Amino acid sequence: MNAIKCGKCGFVGFPNGGACKRCDHSLELIHRGILLTEDQAQTKRRFPFRGMFLAVMVLGLITAFLVFVPAKLNKYFDKTPKYVEAISNSSKFKEPVTVRVNRQELPTDPLAAGNRLGGFPWDEKKPGSAVAAASVLESAGLIRMSVSTTYHTVQMPTTDATIQIDPVTGRMSGSPTRENYRDVKSDTLLIQLTEKGRQDSVNWQETDEPYQTGNSQGPTLGWWRVPIGGRQLIRIESVAPYPEESGSETILVTFRWRWQPNQLGESFDCVNTHLSGQAAKVQEAVRSLGWNSQAEYDATAKLRKVGGLWEVNEITFAKEDFAKILGS
Numbered sequence: 001m002n003a004i005k006c007g008k009c010g011f012v013g014f015p016n017g018g019a020c021k022r023c024d025h026s027l028e029l030i031h032r033g034i035l036l037t038e039d040q041a042q043t044k045r046r047f048p049f050r051g052m053f054l055a056v057m058v059l060g061l062i063t064a065f066l067v068f069v070p071a072k073l074n075k076y077f078d079k080t081p082k083y084v085e086a087i088s089n090s091s092k093f094k095e096p097v098t099v100r101v102n103r104q105e106l107p108t109d110p111l112a113a114g115n116r117l118g119g120f121p122w123d124e125k126k127p128g129s130a131v132a133a134a135s136v137l138e139s140a141g142l143i144r145m146s147v148s149t150t151y152h153t154v155q156m157p158t159t160d161a162t163i164q165i166d167p168v169t170g171r172m173s174g175s176p177t178r179e180n181y182r183d184v185k186s187d188t189l190l191i192q193l194t195e196k197g198r199q200d201s202v203n204w205q206e207t208d209e210p211y212q213t214g215n216s217q218g219p220t221l222g223w224w225r226v227p228i229g230g231r232q233l234i235r236i237e238s239v240a241p242y243p244e245e246s247g248s249e250t251i252l253v254t255f256r257w258r259w260q261p262n263q264l265g266e267s268f269d270c271v272n273t274h275l276s277g278q279a280a281k282v283q284e285a286v287r288s289l290g291w292n293s294q295a296e297y298d299a300t301a302k303l304r305k306v307g308g309l310w311e312v313n314e315i316t317f318a319k320e321d322f323a324k325i326l327g328s
Contacts, residue, residue: 080236082310083253087301088233090312096227097259097320098205099133099268099289101143103222105189106130106211127187132285133268134191137226139282140267142197148188156180200264203227228265232258234296242302249305250313256296257317269293290319 006020087093105128127147137143193201205225211218234256242250261269268291269275275283297319303310 080239083236083239083251083255083301083303084233086303086310086312087253087255087315090301090315092312092315093231093233096262097229097231097265097291098225098227099136099291100131100209101133101137101191101224101226102130102211103191103206103224104128105191106221107218124184125186125188127189129189130191132288133226135282135285136267136289137197139278140264141194142200144192144194146190146192148190150186150188151183152186153181154184156182226264227262228268228291229259229261229293232260234258237298251303253301253303255299255301257299258296259291259293261291261293265291 006023009020009023107128108126130145134143134145138145201224204227207223207225208220209223210220237254237256239254240252242252259265266272266274268286268289270286270290270292271294272286275286278286297317299315299317301315302313304313305311
């Protein structure tokens with residue numbers, strides 16, 4: 001046993017039954033040779049994990065500082081929330097996502113036999129076609145597609161008579177010129193609203209737009225613009241300065257968004273679990289349109305600062321522009 005110093009009177013010696021030999025003050029010797037008074041010993045026995053508790057508290061405060069303080073600072077100094085607010089509240093972003101469905105038949109291949117543009121009047125006309133979205137609307141019972149057949153009589157080119165002269169008698173012989181007529185068949189694809197479609201189409205927009213396939217622009221036809229849902233902005237991808245216009249501050253923002261289908265839009269969702277129960281033609285149409293409620297789509301927005309606030313001048317949705325090129 002080591003000699004210890006009394007914390008009360010300062011006497012150094014061996015404890016006598018746990019008390020100082022001079023003043024009879026209670027002593028307690030713990031490991032590492034540290035001398036504790038009786039009050040200190042009782043306090044240590046009462047709070048054995050006080051040091052550990054304090055360490056956990058300090059660690060928690062540090063974690064809170066590292067996590068929450070940067071978020072607060074970003075709220076006040078990061079401009080990204082301002083861009084998100086400006087884009088999300090813009091009229092262009094709030095416009096519904098639509099698919100385009102032709103109200104008139106699409107012309108078949110102009111080079112196809114029997115249906116040439118400006119071709120011969122006696123060529124039979126083949127029925128036109130409809131965009132892929134029309135098959136989905138038909139399966140939903142909103143439109144009905146059928147082929148109407150008519151006939152009309154056309155005058156065929158006259159056949160010149162072959163005139164021959166007998167060199168001996170001088171008589172002429174050959175078939176005289178005669179007129180020729182023919183009945184020509186004409187098939188037309190009719191696209192009509194059903195009773196259910198007439199009720200739902202109050203929210204559709206009727207437009208007259210050119211039919212575009214690839215880089216070729218065809219005739220102007222009647223279309224329906226059918227809403228299939230809205231948009232949700234997911235995140236800002238990048239922000240780049242835009243050449244200043246009229247001395248204003250302008251930026252180009254690239255962002256990602258997700259399609260949120262409405263009730264009809266669920267029929268166009270290529271990840272819809274009910275798609276497998278549809279006809280093969282409808283499944284193919286949905287997949288070709290490529291609308292996916294779980295995918296993220298690219299878009300760009302041009303923002304200009306006016307009166308200290310960001311305003312959206314224009315938004316380009318790459319997915320919908322691509323659909324126009326495909327003619328849908």
